[in-house]
Amino acid sequence: MIKRYLTFFAIIVTCGLRLVSQAVDHQHDSPTYAQHEHNEHDGHDHSGHNHDGHDHSGHAHTAPANAQPHAASHDDHAEFDAKATAFHHISDLNVYNIGPWNLPLPCILYASGQGLSFFSSSKFGIDNAHHGSGHYAIDRYVLNEGKVMRIIEPTFPMGKVEIDGFATQETEVDGKKKYIDLVNYQGVPLPLEKSSTADGGIFGGGITGFYDLSISKNVFAMLLVIGLMSLVFISMARHYKRAPGTAPKGAQKLFEPIILFLQDEVAKPFLGEKYARFMPLLLAIFFFILGLNLFGQIPFLGAANVTGNLAVTMVLAILVFIVVNLNGNWHYWQHILWMPGIPAAVKIFVLTPVEILGVIIKPVTLMLRLFANITAGHMVITIFIGLIFIFGKSGESPGAAYGASIGSVLLTLFMMAIELLVAFIQAYVFTLLTASYIGAATEEHHHGHEEASH
């Protein structure tokens, strides 16, 4: 028994050590990454042990060469910024990053007055070492840490133009931190704009100068996972048709219990006899969420945070909202708009507004719950891994990093186990609530019972 524990411990330690050694290697390799940043133009050295001026710790926190005089820290050792790292890792990108590689993806960009641009993100000259930032601007578009942005300056030349690097300017507006992304072009920092988002400014986005309709990392993961699942389900369906009444084989064995569980424990109790009509929707929701949740947790496959992106959960929630309200029967609408047996004043001033709010809040909670759970899981894992770098102070104290790696690997393993559970639970909860909302909207109303209960 003790021997087994010791073996387990040894494995964990070995894993941790390997992880740290990689991190440390990363550290010392930095000269190769640095070219991208600003060294070519300024030539002065910020970091102690670097040849080329830029200390890249994976997620360095230092000032670009051509920064303004009041620019930030000129530490010898750059600090690891866990928050920024986590933010980067959960973002949707225009490259598919696996390990140190950033594989190009197709960019479909639209800007008014400029029209539609379609090209591969490899055209930006992706720098694998630096989170996939581009060396070139293409028609005023640039690739900043894997994400396409646009140079606001209208006089910036079109076509392929070499740029010097990126930075972010942190300003405080009314006590709130605001970040502006900058591109360095011929020694001048130019502000960038992000692609338009549909949050209407609530979360800091909004309509900007261009729309990014690319096959992004998330879209690619979605196409891959949903494509694969579609093939599996179609081949399953074909097997059922070809050999009806035979014992399940292969994928059937895996999916049959899940499908039957959803049918018998989710669809039938909430939807009654109408369950068959909504089964394709419920199965699509469940497998869409589950497949992408699980795919996002596979290490070394990019860990695409698809279901942790508000756009994805928003689409699902809006579709559920549409299905629920299109299928709502007279009884459902009566209860929302004009609840029987309640004084008119109460109805007008309290009940109806609350009920209408409820109709909107239900899909909003669906949207936020899935988004928050998956994004939080991805961030926590990133930050736990980041503990190694925090303790190691970016290579300054490798001993602490080795020590931290043990704890980090244990915590990450634990977190991944939890996330595996969360992947299933969130897919199940989303499906269950969808079924319950549809069930409530389509419930047949028994008059006698209702009268008695009021």
Place this chain on the structure above:
Amino acid sequence: MDSIILLSMDFSPIKPNFGLLLWTVIVFLIFWLIIGKLAFKPIIKALNDRANDIQDSLNAAKTAREEMKSLISENERISAEAREEKMRIIRDAKESANALIAEARDKAKEEAQRIVTNAKADIENAKKAALVDVKNQVGAMAIDIAETVIRQKLSADSEQQDYIKRLVEEIKVN
């Protein structure tokens, strides 16, 4: 105070990008409507068909078992009846055999009786005839003897003649 940092500090997943929205709508609608029609519906149908099949088979097995049970009891009843029938036939056969034997015995007895009776009657007749014969012969002998005797002693005596006549008469009557 402004400061410059390297990394983009953007919590971007919470900002729904139009491209991702569009692609999610396309992919999900395909998954829901097309894969739903091509795969989910047939799978659900097949699963339900199979569930019904299994239920039907179970029901059929149950009825078969019940039928089997009733068949077994039917068989038992039939074999019991057969056994009874066999016993009855044997009993009847025995009875009729006994009856036949008894009848045969009776007939034999009767025949024997009849033969005996006939024999007795014949004997009687023969006896009677013999007696008659004997009587006749005895009578004749007696007459002869008497004639001889009388011829010597009762030659003229009428009284004696009469007496003899009466005696002879008596013998004749007898």
